[in-house]
Amino acid sequence: MKSLLSVILNTYSVLNFYLIDSFKNEDDFLVVMLLMGALFFLLALIIGTVLILTLMLILFFLISGGVISTSVLVGIHQRSVSKGFKTLFLLISILGSTFVSVIFFWFINSVKGWWETDISIIAGIICGAFSGWVLGLLIFQGTKKLIIFLRNKYSNRLPQNLFK
Secondary structure, three states: HHHHHHHHHHHHHHHHHHHHHHHOHHHHHHHHHHHHHHHHHHHHHHHHHHHHHHHHHHHHHHHHHHHHHHHHHHHHHHOOOOHHHHHHHHHHHHHHHHHHHHHHHHHHHHHHHHOHHHHHHHHHHHHHEEEEEEEHHHHHHHHHHHHHHHHHOOOOOOOOOOOO
8 A cells, every 4th residue: 555655646746847847838838828728719619600500400490390380270271282382382482582681681781881770670571571472472373383284284194094
């Protein structure tokens, strides 16, 4: 037991000399502190980025789930698949256009400085909602016409006894 204690104390006394000597050289200490600060900043930046991306992904999934469930519920309530898809196209285009429009109006306002920031965001929301509504109706009508065209084009090519 005594020999183990003497080995530990001798090792500590040798390391103690190097520890005390490292604090005498201030240049190395400052470099180490600078590197530790840079490492901490880099880790904080990475952790913050991962947290923000995770929260944005969760928000995206919640909004997507809400849009899809609303479209399904409208289709079931109205007893029409067409109205469910119309609701889906309208909601997606309104949300997407509003998001893009708010960013666009905010950017133009920050470059030109025409209004206050709140007014530019509200103008972006109004413009995005209206343009999204029009775009959603156009996409729905275009998709409906495309489905009718494809159904008429390929209805003659399928054998009649395929599903009997």
